[in-house]
Amino acid sequence: MKLLTNLIFDSPAVSLFLAVVSLFLLYTFTKKNYSRNNTHLPPHPPKLPFVGNLLQIGSLPHQSLNSLSLKYGPLMLVYLGEMPYLIVSSSDMAEAVMRTYDHTFATRPRSVASEILLDGDMAFGPYGNIWRQMRKICTTHLLSSKNIHSYKTMREEEIGYMMQEVKNKAFLSNGVAIDMSKILYSFANNIICRLVSGKFFRDEGKSDLFRGLIEENVAILGAFSVSDLFPSLACLEGILGLSGKSKKHKIRWDKLLDEVIELHIQRRVCGEDGDIHEDFVDVLLSLQKDVCSHLSMENVKGLLLDMFAAGTDTTYIALEWTMAELLKNPNIMTKLQYEVRKIVRQNKMVTSKEVTELPYLQAVIKESLRLHPPAPLLLPRQSMEECNINGYTIPKGIRVLVNFWAIGRETKSWETPYEFKPERFIGSEVDYKGTNFQFIPFGAGRRICPGMNFGASTLELALANLIYQFDWELPCGTRTDDFDMKEMSGLTTKKKEALRLIPKYRTSIDE
Numbered sequence: 444m445k446l447l448t449n450l451i452f453d454s455p456a457v458s459l460f461l462a463v464v465s466l467f468l469l470y471t472f473t474k475k476n477y478s479r480n481n482t483h484l485p486p487h488p489p490k491l492p493f494v495g496n497l498l499q500i501g502s503l504p505h506q507s508l509n510s511l512s513l514k515y516g517p518l519m520l521v522y523l524g525e526m527p528y529l530i531v532s533s534s535d536m537a538e539a540v541m542r543t544y545d546h547t548f549a550t551r552p553r554s555v556a557s558e559i560l561l562d563g564d565m566a567f568g569p570y571g572n573i574w575r576q577m578r579k580i581c582t583t584h585l586l587s588s589k590n591i592h593s594y595k596t597m598r599e600e601e602i603g604y605m606m607q608e609v610k611n612k613a614f615l616s617n618g619v620a621i622d623m624s625k626i627l628y629s630f631a632n633n634i635i636c637r638l639v640s641g642k643f644f645r646d647e648g649k650s651d652l653f654r655g656l657i658e659e660n661v662a663i664l665g666a667f668s669v670s671d672l673f674p675s676l677a678c679l680e681g682i683l684g685l686s687g688k689s690k691k692h693k694i695r696w697d698k699l700l701d702e703v704i705e706l707h708i709q710r711r712v713c714g715e716d717g718d719i720h721e722d723f724v725d726v727l728l729s730l731q732k733d734v735c736s737h738l739s740m741e742n743v744k745g746l747l748l749d750m751f752a753a754g755t756d757t758t759y760i761a762l763e764w765t766m767a768e769l770l771k772n773p774n775i776m777t778k779l780q781y782e783v784r785k786i787v788r789q790n791k792m793v794t795s796k797e798v799t800e801l802p803y804l805q806a807v808i809k810e811s812l813r814l815h816p817p818a819p820l821l822l823p824r825q826s827m828e829e830c831n832i833n834g835y836t837i838p839k840g841i842r843v844l845v846n847f848w849a850i851g852r853e854t855k856s857w858e859t860p861y862e863f864k865p866e867r868f869i870g871s872e873v874d875y876k877g878t879n880f881q882f883i884p885f886g887a888g889r890r891i892c893p894g895m896n897f898g899a900s901t902l903e904l905a906l907a908n909l910i911y912q913f914d915w916e917l918p919c920g921t922r923t924d925d926f927d928m929k930e931m932s933g934l935t936t937k938k939k940e941a942l943r944l945i946p947k948y949r950t951s952i953d954e
């Protein structure tokens with residue numbers, strides 16, 4: 444989540460902005476706020492007028508919020524500009540929000556960018572009938588267990604392409620480290636584009652176009668616009684805010700999605716069927732024809748955009764961190780390679796079926812998601828009515844951030860929480876399905892990630908093949924202790940430095 448601090452310091456309009464801030468300081472002193480009206484609100488750190496607690500939030504908000512919550516408790520208020528946010532930082536409080544009061548917190552706050560870019564979508568859309576209908580389509584027609592199984596061949600094919608790319612780059616680089624972040628990003632991007640639009644995206648130049656648009660999406664959706672945090676400055680949105688950028692970006696998406704949809708319509712009319720399986724565009728177009736369907740073309744495009752935005756970064760980031768942890772912990776890498784190579788003896792590639800027989804691999808992925816959740820603050824929620832949690836009044840309309848990064852490090856749930864120790868998941872019932880609130884990398888409740896099973900299967904198969912087919916080394920001169928594990932802030936949290944590794948292809952699997 445791009446911080447306002449970034450917004451202020453990066454913006455060319457910084458001076459104008461600060462001048463306006465000073466003028467409004469006086470105004471906000473007199474402005475009524477939640478804390479003066481209600482004494483039962485959760486505690487909050489001391490705040491400055493107008494900017495609230497913004498200056499206490501560093502470039503990695505989940506880490507700053509974790510430090511504040513250790514002082515002010517697992518349910519605290521933080522003022523980001525004029526807007527109060529409820530920060531949830533323990534498994535108990537997460538359970539209260541996402542199970543006990545699941546319905547109360549089932550909606551999402553709208554931001555300037557999501558309002559423009561994702562009008563009619565599901566992931567950032569308000570809770571209600573349209574969301575329910577889209578969610579049903581998503582879980583029964585697009586990402587059901589049956590469908591996920593049917594995407595097996597496509598997933599294996601895309602992993603095959605990635606393996607070939609690593610092999611080629613390893614050959615050409617002649618023992619020099621290659622940029623694995625780039626390769627993993629392309630893989631995650633290709634698999635989501637293929638899932639959503641079939642092979643269309645591979646047409647001339649389209650792959651790069653999709654990639655650029657998705658990257659821009661994540662950047663825009665992860666940034667706060669001025670009026671998101673300072674509603675009293677809404678009049679300055681046009682000059683300082685994100686709305687202009689979001690509108691331009693939306694036009695580019697519309698053009699591309701119209702083209703994808705038109706091509707799918709024509710293909711149906713001509714009776715062509717290039718892909719063995721229907722892709723998401725095909726499914727959504729069929730459903731739209733249903734007389735009972737209230738799915739507008741905006742909803743179809745919104746759902747397609749959701750898949751691109753929610754599926755690409757998360758998958759790539761999870762793979763990037765898992766590989767980084769394995770290189771940092773060579774004993775764990777050896778143990779994992781032993782497990783995979785023992786089961787998979789005959790094949791050139793690990794198959795989806797074989798992955799189900801690899802408990803240590805699954806433990807490694809869970810441990811990586813615990814320490815490095817791709818979405819450390821999940822996606823924001825908003826309360827639809829007032830409620831009472833732990834003796835505190837939670838007002839209607841308040842925005843909520845569940846800090847899973849902090850929950851994954853809670854000492855009451857996790858022994859030596861900062862250590863990468865996959866063994867903790869062996870023989871443990873703790874899973875990410877949304878019922879164990881100490882482990883919710885995919886969220887929980889009615890807004891839980893509908894791509895969880897698809898995402899997890901992709902991670903498992905990709906990782907199994909990466910470590911089955913290759914041995915991996917750090918760049919020459921880098922020791923495991925020096926290996927950079929810093930995070931970079933955004934809607935999702937990737938590695939700050941690109942993951943550069945030396946892959947050594949195991950020629951024995953060709954024999």
Ligand code: HEM
Binds near residue numbers: 755821
């Ligand atoms: C490692 C992979 C992934 C992770 C860690 C992840 C994580 C998340 C999280 C934390 C949320 C918010 C849940 C909440 O508010 O409780 C979410 C929502 C969502 N995710 Fe994922 N996700 C992943 C992969 C995917 C994939 C592959 C897709 C689609 C193909 C997807 C589609 C969505 C959608 C559409 C939502 C919004 C759901 C709603 O608001 O009803 N995700 N995801």
